[in-house]
Amino acid sequence: MERTLIIIKPDAVQRGFVGEIIGRFERKGLKIVGLKMLPLNDALLSEHYSHLKDKPFFDSLKRFMKSTPVIILCVEGVEVVDTVRLLCGITKARSADVGSIRGDLAMSQSCNVIHASDTVENAKNEIQRFFEKDELFDYDKTEYLHVYAEDER
Numbered sequence: 825m826e827r828t829l830i831i832i833k834p835d836a837v838q839r840g841f842v843g844e845i846i847g848r849f850e851r852k853g854l855k856i857v858g859l860k861m862l863p864l865n866d867a868l869l870s871e872h873y874s875h876l877k878d879k880p881f882f883d884s885l886k887r888f889m890k891s892t893p894v895i896i897l898c899v900e901g902v903e904v905v906d907t908v909r910l911l912c913g914i915t916k917a918r919s920a921d922v923g924s925i926r927g928d929l930a931m932s933q934s935c936n937v938i939h940a941s942d943t944v945e946n947a948k949n950e951i952q953r954f955f956e957k958d959e960l961f962d963y964d965k966t967e968y969l970h971v972y973a974e975d976e977r
């Protein structure tokens with residue numbers, strides 16, 4: 825099954841949305857296989873946001889992402905990369921679909937409460953960037969008997 829990387833950003837930690845956001849993934853039927861809190865530093869952020877390094881907002885984005893420790897999650901599910909992006913909503917939170925995490929909880933294009941990997945390949949790289957092998961867990965989730973049909977498990 826597929827895995828993806830999620831970061832609960834500083835604004836969400838400050839606003840007390842950690843439980844709300846993790847709860848949404850749990851209610852959807854996704855399996856948490858890794859979870860931790862850590863402060864992000866310049867080197868990690870320069871790598872993680874390398875696709876934005878020439879943007880005028882790059883420095884302020886890094887300052888924002890360093891401002892409070894973040895929660896990092898690795899979750900597993902069928903086609904989970906796309907599913908989690910749908911649950912998050914588009915980057916500009918004030919225009920994101922109602923019902924999505926950004927659409928329900930945020931107003932900003934920068935302080936948009938959550939990061940999620942956008943492709944399967946990026947998810948693999950991001951999971952390696954933020955988790956050691958022994959911080960990720962394989963276990964049976966009995967709920968899968970009810971979340972997925974036999975041929976999907």
Ligand code: IDP
Nearest residue numbers: 876881885914915933934935936938939940942
């Ligand atoms: P994504 O998080 O929806 O995948 P990306 O384009 O990968 O969006 O941008 C990464 C992060 O950079 C966004 O989530 C947001 O925090 C910030 N960001 C993106 N575009 C802008 C912008 O135009 N102004 C300010 N911050 C931005």
Ligand code: MG
Nearest residue numbers: 939940941942
């Ligand atoms: Mg992105």
